Amino acid sequence: MRRCRIRVFRGTAMPVATASQKEDAKAQNLKRTALELYLKDIAYNTLLTPQQEFDLAVRIRSGDRKSLEKMVESNLRFVITISKEYQGRGLPLEDLIAEGNVGLVRAATRYDETVGVKFTTYAVWWIRQGILSALAEKARMVRLPVNKIKHLCRLERIASGLKQELGREPNTEEVAKIAEMQPKQVQDLLDASRWHVSLDSPLEEGPDTSLLEIIEDKEAESPERVVMRRAMIEEIRSALETLSPREAQILKMYFGINGDEPMTLEQIGNQFSLTKERVRQIRDKALLALKHPSRMRRIKVYLGES
Numbered sequence: 001m002r003r004c005r006i007r008v009f010r011g012t013a014m015p016v017a018t019a020s021q022k023e024d025a026k027a028q029n030l031k032r033t034a035l036e037l038y039l040k041d042i043a044y045n046t047l048l049t050p051q052q053e054f055d056l057a058v059r060i061r062s063g064d065r066k067s068l069e070k071m072v073e074s075n076l077r078f079v080i081t082i083s084k085e086y087q088g089r090g091l092p093l094e095d096l097i098a099e100g101n102v103g104l105v106r107a108a109t110r111y112d113e114t115v116g117v118k119f120t121t122y123a124v125w126w127i128r129q130g131i132l133s134a135l136a137e138k139a140r141m142v143r144l145p146v147n148k149i150k151h152l153c154r155l156e157r158i159a160s161g162l163k164q165e166l167g168r169e170p171n172t173e174e175v176a177k178i179a180e181m182q183p184k185q186v187q188d189l190l191d192a193s194r195w196h197v198s199l200d201s202p203l204e205e206g207p208d209t210s211l212l213e214i215i216e217d218k219e220a221e222s223p224e225r226v227v228m229r230r231a232m233i234e235e236i237r238s239a240l241e242t243l244s245p246r247e248a249q250i251l252k253m254y255f256g257i258n259g260d261e262p263m264t265l266e267q268i269g270n271q272f273s274l275t276k277e278r279v280r281q282i283r284d285k286a287l288l289a290l291k292h293p294s295r296m297r298r299i300k301v302y303l304g305e306s
Contacts, residue, residue: 035094042076050118057113071108071119072101078120079104082127089135096131103130151189155179246272247286254283 048056048071059067083096091099107123158178162170172190176183240248250272256262269279 035097038094038097039080042073042080045073045076048074048119053119054113057111057119060108060111068105068108071111072104075104075108075120075123076101078123079127082124083131086131086135091134095134099130099134100127101130103127106130148189155186155189243286243289247282247289250279250282251286 053071056067056071060071079100080097083093083100086096087093103126104123107119107126110126111119111122155175159170159175162174162178166174172183172187176186179186240251243251250268253263253268253271254265265276265279265283268274269276272279274282
């Protein structure tokens with residue numbers, strides 16, 4: 001066997017590659033080539049108009065396979081955009097895309113066109129769920145008991161707050177003090193997780209969706225309800241810029257838009273020194289000021305009003 005040449009990498013002598021390494025490199029090159037061909041193949045897929053989405057969804061619910069394929073193919077580039085956000089977390093891009101595509105198909109089969117939410121708004125949750133489920137499986141996170149996952153989530157929040165306050169990474173004792181736990185308990189939880197991605201990391205901008213929300217919880221809302229509720233909140237959030245500061249704040253408090261629990265009219269009135277009826281009037285006036293008919297219809301669906 002010929003001796004392999006030596007190359008210098010930052011002053012360290014390294015063999016070019018063993019036979020096994022060459023086979024691995026060849027496999028990686030094939031994967032890259034396949035991915036490049038796939039990206040090239042879907043580059044010219046045209047986006048759907050809202051009416052096309054609506055029509056396809058109707059046909060999909062009646063069992064039309066070709067309509068399902070059309071809906072999926074038209075949104076494959078969207079999956080790539082989402083998948084790229086999760087590079088470097090343990091799975092290659094082609095695997096992330098594959099898992100995201102599974103989520104896309106699930107979204108297409110469950111999408112309800114009558115609610116008035118764009119398909120991509122609905123599908124993004126399913127795409128991220130597919131990707132994060134695969135990442136969680138790889139890291140064996142799903143083997144941790146749910147109560148431990150919740151404790152880890154809390155520790156992540158505490159550590160993040162301390163990092164901002166101290167300007168450095170907090171140590172175990174500092175986190176344990178705030179968490180009112182023994183340092184050994186904190187360290188044991190961290191050792192058990194073996195997970196280097198924040199459990200609390202939002203899946204979208206804002207504090208709406210976290211990794212915990214893709215782990216099955218029998219008491220949690222259904223995925224469809226979660227998606228629809230968040231879509232309604234996004235509709236309201238995007239409209240707040242047209243309102244006065246007080247009107248906007250009342251709607252934020254009423255809908256729980258800032259990540260807090262939604263407040264009742266009476267609770268809001270107590271904060272503003274207003275009667276419950278006055279808060280209701282301001283809320284209704286603010287909703288009317290939004291004007292846009294389709295937006296008003298979607299907000300009323302969220303309110304549970306006819």
